[in-house]
Amino acid sequence: MAQRRQITGFSNPTVKFLRSLRDKKHRKAAGQFLAEGLRLLTDARECGHLPLILAMATGRDPHPLLDALEADVLAAGGEVLEMAPDLLSKITGKDNPQAVCGVFDEFDTSLAGINRSAAKIWLVAQALRDPGNLGTMLRTGDAVGAGGLILIDDCADPFSAEAVRASMGAVFTQKVVQARWEEFLPWLRSGPGQLVAASLRDAVDYRGAPYAAPCFLMVGNESRGLPEVYEAACDLRVTMPMKGRADSLNAAVAGAVLAYEALAHLDR
Amino acid sequence: MAQRRQITGFSNPTVKFLRSLRDKKHRKAAGQFLAEGLRLLTDARECGHLPLILAMATGRDPHPLLDALEADVLAAGGEVLEMAPDLLSKITGKDNPQAVCGVFDEFDTSLAGINRSAAKIWLVAQALRDPGNLGTMLRTGDAVGAGGLILIDDCADPFSAEAVRASMGAVFTQKVVQARWEEFLPWLRSGPGQLVAASLRDAVDYRGAPYAAPCFLMVGNESRGLPEVYEAACDLRVTMPMKGRADSLNAAVAGAVLAYEALAHLDR
Numbered sequence: 196m197a198q199r200r201q202i203t204g205f206s207n208p209t210v211k212f213l214r215s216l217r218d219k220k221h222r223k224a225a226g227q228f229l230a231e232g233l234r235l236l237t238d239a240r241e242c243g244h245l246p247l248i249l250a251m252a253t254g255r256d257p258h259p260l261l262d263a264l265e266a267d268v269l270a271a272g273g274e275v276l277e278m279a280p281d282l283l284s285k286i287t288g289k290d291n292p293q294a295v296c297g298v299f300d301e302f303d304t305s306l307a308g309i310n311r312s313a314a315k316i317w318l319v320a321q322a323l324r325d326p327g328n329l330g331t332m333l334r335t336g337d338a339v340g341a342g343g344l345i346l347i348d349d350c351a352d353p354f355s356a357e358a359v360r361a362s363m364g365a366v367f368t369q370k371v372v373q374a375r376w377e378e379f380l381p382w383l384r385s386g387p388g389q390l391v392a393a394s395l396r397d398a399v400d401y402r403g404a405p406y407a408a409p410c411f412l413m414v415g416n417e418s419r420g421l422p423e424v425y426e427a428a429c430d431l432r433v434t435m436p437m438k439g440r441a442d443s444l445n446a447a448v449a450g451a452v453l454a455y456e457a458l459a460h461l462d463r
Numbered sequence: 464m465a466q467r468r469q470i471t472g473f474s475n476p477t478v479k480f481l482r483s484l485r486d487k488k489h490r491k492a493a494g495q496f497l498a499e500g501l502r503l504l505t506d507a508r509e510c511g512h513l514p515l516i517l518a519m520a521t522g523r524d525p526h527p528l529l530d531a532l533e534a535d536v537l538a539a540g541g542e543v544l545e546m547a548p549d550l551l552s553k554i555t556g557k558d559n560p561q562a563v564c565g566v567f568d569e570f571d572t573s574l575a576g577i578n579r580s581a582a583k584i585w586l587v588a589q590a591l592r593d594p595g596n597l598g599t600m601l602r603t604g605d606a607v608g609a610g611g612l613i614l615i616d617d618c619a620d621p622f623s624a625e626a627v628r629a630s631m632g633a634v635f636t637q638k639v640v641q642a643r644w645e646e647f648l649p650w651l652r653s654g655p656g657q658l659v660a661a662s663l664r665d666a667v668d669y670r671g672a673p674y675a676a677p678c679f680l681m682v683g684n685e686s687r688g689l690p691e692v693y694e695a696a697c698d699l700r701v702t703m704p705m706k707g708r709a710d711s712l713n714a715a716v717a718g719a720v721l722a723y724e725a726l727a728h729l730d731r
Contacts, residue, residue: 451720
């Protein structure tokens, strides 16, 4: 039932629920996540995703996009809550929260939910632990016109506040898939698709390599890189020049350099 | 005077001093910073940088690289401190600190301290606020063989624990410069150097643009990008394809995609 309410107490059950969504366990139990900030919520709205609950700080600056968002949420039967800024801080865990946040249903993250032919590029990350890197990869995926980000094995939660924030809204435009390697590889081999690893072993120069669509570009864990057997299962292993002391790039950076190179070739 | 000491109390003045270095104000006052972890400290040592103070947790796993580091620090007249892991946690502010950290003198960050002809590529960041992005740019600079990272206007502190960690040791191999735009531009124009902006305005495709060494690749603030007058002062404005909803990349990602493209051209 659509409604608009004032919330005044820290002990309000809705405040407690919203706050619980900062925690992965509670997100999984509820199947919902939080997104903060008018820009992110407007991106979501323009992509057809409305929050089930919209929480706004009293004393916020008025904004036509916020009015539009509020009207849409109410029209869709959602809840709009107004609360003091310090209550909103409790929810977001930040001293200076943005003046608005929303609760969304998590998306389907199954392999069955994606159409591999919908895009020339798909990003794949294995055991990526940093939610900021994960969000950055989603943002890069949006920029290169990728179909989405496939998370292999135990990755950071794509619905954590940090990943959602770093994605700059791309969590609402990119498909997100979570799968074990043992599911992913048979799925990949059941249709067209080139699997490319960013790798140091038995690899060719990433520049001008024979990328082919749909091209699945895979980067590994921040510390350990990709397991050797995963690399061996790839159709192509590519490497970037490393001119200095270090032998690797930040995972999100490696994925982006590779994705832009593949894009240049596949767009010809 | 070289020495090795056991530290037992939270109120020990050295512990208090080390802990104070987590704070920018105290780092600036002391002209010193903290780096954590055996890998980072070994990178530093191999680049000729030894910590003035080396702090190690009791009960740590023995390691020949740690023994070598300890011997070098003592030989150079530094201090080696042993303390309980919970004391080391107080210093690093992390529940699971790495078993070792070190205090280093901050480096000269003046424009006068760099030789522009020493490298084909220099990275430039304007008002970069995220220390993780800053460290990632240092790491990318190392990978592309850049000379260093020039920080324009109010950037995050390159000597913060987060920036040092994200640099993966590159803070010890890349020159770091801090300068106002009003100093930087005259310095740049006093010698050879092409200033390139990652930009959306009046820009050419970043791919195959006429990069020339020494090439200074500049990215702007995470939210606002580069000021228009800064872009206008550049010799070349380049842009990356943006196929999705968003109009920008993560700043460290934009810098890396640009740096690898410039590298490919300048290395021919």
